[in-house]
Amino acid sequence: MRDGAQYLSLDSIDGSARLIVRGEWVLANYQAIERAIHAFLAQAGHASSAKQRRLPSALQVSGIDLSGLAAVDTAGAAQLARLIGPAHLSELLSQQDGLPAERLALLAAVAAAEPEAEPPGAPIPAWRELLGRIGMSVEHIWQLIVALLGFMGLTLEALGRNLFRPDRWRITAVVAQVEQSGLNAVPIVALLTFMVGAVIAFLGATVLADFGATIYTVTLVGFSFLREFAVLLTAILIAGRTASAYTAQLGSMKANQEIDAIRMMGLSPIDLLVVPRIIALLIAMPALTFVGMVSGIVGGMLVCAVALDISPSMFLTIFQRDIALRHFFLGMAKAPIFAYLIAIIGCLEGFKVRGSAQSVGEHTTSAVVQSIFVVILIDALAALFYMEMGW
Template sequence: MPQTASCPGNLVQYASGLRATGDWTLLHHNRLRKTIGHQRHGHGPDTRELDLEELGELDTSGAVLLVELMGPERILDVATWAPEQPPERHALLVAVARAMPDSTLLPHRTRFAALGALGDIGRNIENLGRQQTQLLGFIGLTLASLASSLLKPRRWRLTALVAHIQQTGLNAIPIVALLTFLVGAVVAFLGATVLRDFGATIFTVNLVTYSFLREFGVLLAAIMLAGRTASAFTAQIGSMKANEEIDALRALGLSTMELLVLPRVLAMMISLPILAFIGMLSGIAGGAMVCLLALDISLIQFLDILQRDIPLRHFLVGLAKAPIFAFLIAVIGCLEGFKASGSAQSVGEHTTSSVVQSIFMVILIDALAAMFFMGMGW
């Protein structure tokens, strides 16, 4: 029979295992934890054999100690090996076992560092798969909302679209132009340094124009927007969710996809091709400046080589990737904002995640596109 409420809890050894006696409550938590620590690091009987017949009062803190002592798998089967306990006590122990993380429940697993590392890898792969599944689902939801709203002009949010175009496109022109101009100058300088040994410095013009028309122009603009705009989208939507503004919109019967997601996605798809074009021009201008000052290649000669040797398809290949990059950046930024919870820490974590995911996806898609165009001979 359970003992009285005034009896302090204890862990007693007997012939075939351990016996929990007295009250396992918050009042006796510290002492019981020390007792469990001695038992775990000592050479006592197997903790899988535990007798609960003399257990007195039990609260959540005591249930946590029992789960730490025996492990979650054994506690989940408590109704089988401790049928004398009431059903509400079984329910408490099972709920605590399911709620506690495995890393605190089973400390003996940490003895094998290799197994722990494999477990971490498995969890990371599982989280990555779940993340990509959510992204694919959100892309489908975005495309479905876009298709339904295109046929209903009254539901277009033109004011929000123009405002986001200004935020994502117009305000980003100076930083994109400056960045690509400097990178173009660096690429031309490095190319001239290598080509000078072969007496082929004139091909620095081809190097700069090829690289910026096909890759650097759109890639640098997309990376800039991934860090600048995707983070802003996540922070804006995450803050709205923390302030329960999104719940208010849904309570009013308004579509959050049409109000929050579609204007941002369309604005990004309009802005990034323009920024990519500006980045191409700025990068080529930076290369032309280096050619003029360091290689004695005049601007007229630079433009003549550009017109004669560089086909138009390189420009079209680079510009064709911009809408795809823009769509992915905007969708990832909005999705991470919706995934944020009500805390400031969660908003910050998902903002960081949106930037990392956007840059990773941009580089991944760019690499796949480069291999595809190379295989097609474009």
């Protein structure tokens, strides 16, 4: 084994293998040591182990001679640990007597820090990997549900505890959050619902014209916006706009350890940061939903006036005659539920941030996706409930 003899060799006595290490195992000789290890293993007749830079089980040594080791640093110690195996190297080092204490300590520290290599196994079939990923996804969803329910309990407890204590109401924080999440969102909510209302009227007019029932476009627009579209579109916009803002704000505070500082001062982050945001969204969401209803109906009215020769006065007369007031209340009843869910999801994801910009971005994206999914799910369940109740 001439190629690797400069750094290591194997001495077999009475059936036991003893690895002899010599030379300078330092960073400057890293490539030379790698070539020596490769040549040592290849000439021993173990090509697969040479590729892995690891002694095979057939060559596991029972002893190691480090007396010829002239110098060693962490790079060389890591190469030796990978060759022998971290656990086996730690065991062999306990048998060394003549090596200086500082070198023994360095080798032991590197062996303890070096991860144990996994033995190569058989390739995993695709169907097993697919089932494993499905299982991991189900487990992740279950953990999200448990965390959300637990956080919901904390927020409800905080709301109930502070409800009858006006001295703990944070009016300024609530008003500021209402402005950010409510007033500043009025233009985008009004514009989007206006355009969707116009599109619904166009579609209704196109389809109903084949049956000579274009007059029912008024009923279609009013019914759809009072019960579904206004609150759903508003909730989706708020999920993308406000839930992400809540997560980014709380996540940045978590990354800067401001939340830890709040706890150190004996204050509750739930009372101080979460409750004002929940109350603000509970106030802003119904108001924005009402704006969405009005804007969508106005968009439908404009299309009816331009394309169907239905004047605004006729539109309002048909609307008042055919659309019951209960549809308005059924749509508005979902707004506080959506507001509460969006607020707690955004705040919960903010508290999950782990102190890096990447974590803030990941949890902000997660908050938006979860909020939109929950909003659509609850809206579908509410629609089924309304249908079964005959409302």
